Amino acid sequence: MLQYLTLPVTPFQQNCSIVWCDQTLDAAVIDPGGELPRLLAAVAQRGLALKAIWLTHAHIDHAGGTGQLAREQGLPIVGPHPGDQFWIDGLAQQSRMFGFPPAETFTPDRWLDDGDTVQIGHETLTVRHCPGHTPGHVVFHSAAAQRAFVGDVLFAGSIGRTDFPGGNHQQLLDAIRTRLWPMGDDTVFIPGHGPEGTLGRERRTNPYVAERG
Numbered sequence: 001m002l003q004y005l006t007l008p009v010t011p012f013q014q015n016c017s018i019v020w021c022d023q024t025l026d027a028a029v030i031d032p033g034g035e036l037p038r039l040l041a042a043v044a045q046r047g048l049a050l051k052a053i054w055l056t057h058a059h060i061d062h063a064g065g066t067g068q069l070a071r072e073q074g075l076p077i078v079g080p081h082p083g084d085q086f087w088i089d090g091l092a093q094q095s096r097m098f099g100f101p102p103a104e105t106f107t108p109d110r111w112l113d114d115g116d117t118v119q120i121g122h123e124t125l126t127v128r129h130c131p132g133h134t135p136g137h138v139v140f141h142s143a144a145a146q147r148a149f150v151g152d153v154l155f156a157g158s159i160g161r162t163d164f165p166g167g168n169h170q171q172l173l174d175a176i177r178t179r180l181w182p183m184g185d186d187t188v189f190i191p192g193h194g195p196e197g198t199l200g201r202e203r204r205t206n207p208y209v210a211e212r213g
């Protein structure tokens with residue numbers, strides 16, 4: 001079964017998740033925005049073998065530690081969708097703008113698209129492309145574990161900002177409705193910031209995307 005642990009990192013308290021297969025102890029880190037020593041300590045403490053970096057999107061608080069982590073640990077970078085190339089190109093500028101330590105740039109070893117799958121140990125997660133917050137935003141869904149790692153697409157009681165370059169409010173709403181809701185009401189989503197919740201609760205009560213009956 002898929003296991004995970006979420007560590008808020010960076011001044012933006014970005015939820016970096018470490019996910020692993022409990023049979024092989026192979027692990028992937030989703031959105032290593034920073035605080036790499038803390039992330040590596042959590043990996044070591046559990047006896048996990050880090051095998052890959054998975055990215056939901058290329059904002060600095062999610063991707064800022066990626067280049068350094070990949071280089072130091074020899075890890076492949078998987079994701080996001082190519083629509084976020086301009087955010088990767090702009091990482092240095094994002095670092096300066098938000099007062100982050102200088103981020104190393106990187107080139108993903110594998111870009112992702114809607115319907116792709118990623119694997120860690122014996123666990124397979126499905127990739128859904130959810131543009132709107134950024135053009136290349138993806139989410140990772142484990143149907144078996146009923147978990148979705150959704151980055152800045154959906155939050156408990158809110159949705160991602162769409163006022164950045166390349167943002168699109170309608171696209172974001174459409175992505176949530178057509179790509180997240182079908183995962184099922186009982187699916188627990190792990191957002192990029194703030195507490196977890198169920199998709200069912202958001203579908204009923206989220207002021208931005210609730211279905212009105």
Ligand SMILES: [Zn+2]
Pocket residue numbers: 057059062133152
């Ligand atoms: Zn973001």
Ligand SMILES: [Zn+2]
Pocket residue numbers: 012014059061062152192193
């Ligand atoms: Zn974020």
